[in-house]
Amino acid sequence: MDRIILHCDLNCFYASVEMLSHEDLRKIPVAVCGDPASRHGIILAKNEPAKKLGVQTAETIWQAKKKCPDLVLLPPHHDLYRQYSRMVNAIYEQYTDLVEPFGIDESWLDVTGSIHLFGGDPKALADKLRERVKREMGLTLSVGVSFNKVFAKLGSDYKKPDATTVISRENWKQLVWPLPVGDLLFVGGAAQKLLHQYGIDTIGALAACRQDMLSSLMGKMGLQLHEYANGLDREPVRSRENREPVKSIGNGTTFPENLTTAEQVHNSIAVLADSVASRLRHAGLYACGIHVTVRDPEFHDRSRQKQLSSPTCLIRDLAAAATELVFALWKPPFPVRMLTVTAIHLLPAEDAYEQMNLFTAALAPNREKQEKLESAMERIRGKYGTGAICFGTTQLENEEDPLA
Known part of the structure; x- marks a missing residue:
């Protein structure tokens, strides 16, 4: 028996959410974009009028304005988008427990085992989902219906906006x-x-x-x-309880002005490492490797990675390894537009044991103190905000005693 997979794609998601509080802008070209002053000036999303004028996601603001001089630009509200994403996925979960988000605005649903509860017609169920999300959320969906995940996604892309496309055993070669x-x-x-x-x-x-x-x-x-x-995708739709393990956790930033000094680069790595370490602790994971990417003003990327001597979620360890890699790739005063620090080869905390020897055993108490210190910082940030407390970069440089 073939599976019945739906791929639900929220149309122009960021822009559609913004339109809910800007009804007066609904019929004119609008785009959500990053901050031009911080050089995050690319189009993140556009509404249908902007799309019809050729505005494309990920192009620069000046390119979009060239096509559409009257384009209205709105700043992004990522917390709001995450909230709507959760609400829409909660609707999906009323039809099946096999719901797998693919980014913030797309999800696969495997309704093979539950379709009989909703009339037995996959297209009718897809249409019902579109109608319900539109009525309850004010957002439109495109839905692909097929016998595997890849073709279901092709179906949701096939006709937009607010449409259902069925790619079946009978028609897939003609359509695909x-x-x-x-x-x-x-x-x-x-x-x-x-x-x-x-x-x-x-x-x-x-x-x-x-x-x-x-x-x-x-x-x-x-x-x-x-x-x-050839229609042979067998990948399952993974439920919330059966997600693939996280393979990497990273953070990158584009700087308002190019970095040209060693101090600027070092400080920026420290901030990125702090963010990555925080996310590792929240996920209960330790990193066994580190990966960095350096981007220059001409958008040329150079990357390097290395294995760490022991699993870690400490800011100090991540920052030290990332600094070593970045300075092997870069020398001042060559300008840096963007830096990315990524923790790789991740392990759950219970598996992140360290093989001690005569030399590393002496450092174990300091590592334990450092973990307690960083956990205490997380609690302070949770209560008073992310900017309430942070490490000074001089402390990150002190390898012998991070509490000195």
């Missing part, structure tokens, strides 16, 4: 194979360019490729994409 290969899940810009060099521009052409050719070009990913193109 003529589509551009870039429409397939996980075929990004680089993969698209590579495939184009070999005349593979549609999903059908990808499906017809020899597997050994794709394997030599793209490794395991090539074989996976070949399965997707």
Whole structure:
């Protein structure tokens, strides 16, 4: 028996949420964007009138304004978007316990085991969900209905806004194979360019490729994409209790002005490491590795990663490792536009034991004190706000005793 998978995609989500409190702007071009003064000046979302004028997500504000001089720009309200996302997913969970969010505005639903409770017609259920979200939330959905996750997502993208598309066993080749290969899940810009060099521009052409050719070009990913193109995706919809473990936790920032000195870069790494360590503790995870990315004003990225000597969630350890990697990639006064620090190879706290030796055993009490200190900082921040307390960068530099 085939599965029945729905992919629900909230249309123009950020902009649609903003329109709920800006009814007067609903019929004119509007975009939600980052702060131009902080150089986060890209389009995060746009409404339908802006979309019709060619405004695209992720393009710069000046590019969007060139297409649409009268474009109204609104700042983002991420807490509000998360709130609406939770409310919409709560509606989905009334129809199945197998709901898997894919970003803040998309979710897969596996209704195979519950469809009989709602009339037995997958398209009718998708239409009911669209009507209910519109009535209760004021937001519109596009829904794809299919027998696997990849085709369900293709269905939600096939017709927008506020539409249901069914990709079935009977029609999937007619609907899917003529589509551009870039429409397939996980075929990004680089993969698209590579495939184009070999005349593979549609999903059908990808499906017809020899597997050994794709394997030599793209490794395991090539074989996976070949399965997707041939309707062979078997990936389950994962419930809240059965999510894949978190593989990395990172934080990056684009600076209002380029960094050019060692002190500026060092201080920025310390702030990013603080954020990453906090998120690790909240998730109950320890990092066994660190990854950094340095971006210059021409948007060229350089990255490096390393294994840590022992699992950690300490600001000091993360900052020290990240600093070592960044300064191996960068030398002042070369300008830095953006930095990213990411904790990788994560372990649950109960598995993050450390193999002691004669030299590391002496440092264990200090590590324990540091963990207690950082946990106390988290409690203060939870009560008084994230800016209530932070480490000085000089303390992060003190490797022998972080409490000195």
